[in-house]
Amino acid sequence: MARRNSSLGFLGRFGRSEDLRSLDAALRAVDVHPALCPDGAKLTIVNLMKDQWPHGEPPPEAYPPVAELFGYCxxxxxxxxxxxxxxxxxxxxxxxxxALDRPESFDAQLVLLALHARLISPKVVDRFGLSAEEG
Known part of the structure; x- marks a missing residue:
């Protein structure tokens, strides 16, 4: 099965792709308004998710755990x-x-994205001693 591309939509004429709508819904479910997360970060998240399911699309149940961790961050x-x-x-x-113990894990990639995109809460950075410095 070929991997589908995500779409942000265009001028209200073409809708957002299902994966982005699913991520938006999952973020809302954890009380994080999707507008707080830039579309570029959301596109990266859904592409990271697609890497976890190389032979198909991520299933609907994959979105809530992603939103929970990213929303917490x-x-x-x-x-x-x-x-x-x-x-x-x-x-x-x-x-x-x-994720800190397994830097190549999917969760670590989500945390790193939040850190590098400057979307991460300072309290999370302080609590876990996170840094964007190269090691």
Whole structure:
């Protein structure tokens, strides 16, 4: 199966591709407005997801976990916790800690994207000692 390209739409005439709509919906579900995340970052996220499913499109159930981690990174533990509860914060923090131990993992790529795109909460940077410096 050929990999489909993502589309942002054009002048309201052509709609956004299904993958971007799914990511937007997943971000909304964790109380992160999709407009807070630039389209370039969202395109990168869906392309990273497609790399995880090289023989097809990511399934619908793949989007919520991505939005949970990326949303946590964007808004930080306090706002994320207010909207999603302490269990969701703990789960996101566990994933982030594991990502730091596995720098080639998908979750690590999401955290690195948030860091390099300057979309990451300063509280997350401080809590986990993150840095964009090359090692």
């Amino acid at each position: 964007m808004v930080g533990p306090d706002l994320f916790g207010e909207a999603n509860g302490p269990d969701a914060v703990a789960a996101a923090e566990r994933r982030l800690e594991m």
